[in-house]
Amino acid sequence: MSFGVGSLDLAAANAELRNLSAEEIICWTMALGETAMGSTSFSPNSAVMLKLLTDNAPNAPIVWADSGYNVADAYRVAEQLIELLKPNLKIVTPEMTAERRNALMGGVPHPDDNPDLHKEFTRQVKLEPFNRAIAEIQPKIWFSGIRKEETEFRQSLDILSWDKRGILKVAPIFYWSEDDIEAYMATHKLPSCRHYFDPTKVADNRECGLHTSA
Template identity: 40%
Template sequence: MSLDTELDLEKLNKDLGKLSPKKIIEWALSIAKKAVVTTNFRPYEGAILQAVSSVKNDVEVIWCDTGYNTPQTYKHAETLIDSLGLNIQLYVPKQTVAYRNVTLGLPSIDDPKHVLFTEQVKLEPFKRAMKIHKPDVWFTNLRKGQTAFRDSIDIVSKSNDGTLKVSPFYNWSDEDLDGYLVENKIPNEFKYFDPTKVESNRECGLHI
């Protein structure tokens, strides 16, 4: 099987649902010409980063840093980058936070300017990164139960541009991941802030 052939996503997800995250990752890498992992170092991101890097340690890890992360998140990111030897590819907005504070501020999600804010700090850097790296397989840590949209996908789905999106821990709960992190001695960090979402059950638009 390869990405050059049409995939039966329904059957594929049924089959992959019987496998461990590691086996799902191995399968995805076997058909990929270029795979990437995306991360924002939010809680539980250590699981997907460790799982993918343990199978292939040079996979490019795209980090789109909004510039609004907490000090704890930045320290957590450095810890994971160093301990896992991640091949980090860092992308940041074209505008600095200081400049945006003067010209746009930090608009609430009800403010019409929030659309532009989200485009600047998250969507544009992400689209730029994907255009440069051109992956055909994209590993994420999306999980069922996070948002209504994420409940509608599965372990494997396709993004609008045809990239195969693979979420090896899709059916795992927080408790499952807690155990995985402890077993693999991976730190976690909960002091995280996403200025484009604010509410944890809200999509920013990156995955839709």
């Protein structure tokens, strides 16, 4: 039965979902009957959420905000995963090319050296393209691959949380460990890039802004 996200008791729903598998969480969410989307960065092990979504919510668009700054290995594995899983992928890119931006900004700014310039860099290469996709799709639900153990900010969240944009964010693998991720990758023989660098995060324990900004 479709009853939408507006009537959800988040605390009760989270308590219920903690006992379900990632596949069951996705199916439970899709039963809400609202427009849903996923997102990917094609970072290492992104294949986990890509497979979970293509298997259990194949029609949901999956947004890839391609900053233009991925390394070659990440782009090659992204193509492998696109061919293998055939996600309903929506690719969005910055309005300015990487070369033009590098010329104007003097290269990729580091958040510790110039926080304001790095914030503007992040807005241009990730937040603006992603928000453009949000405006087009107008989802009520956003499937995300975030996990509790990844950053301090994410430890304050749960499987279900409200995004600042007013979207219900659903994290089916929120309580998975790194061992869980590796086991799933191995079981399904999914490719993962060996080299990856996100200039909007710099370090793995930083947030890139998608989950903290409106």
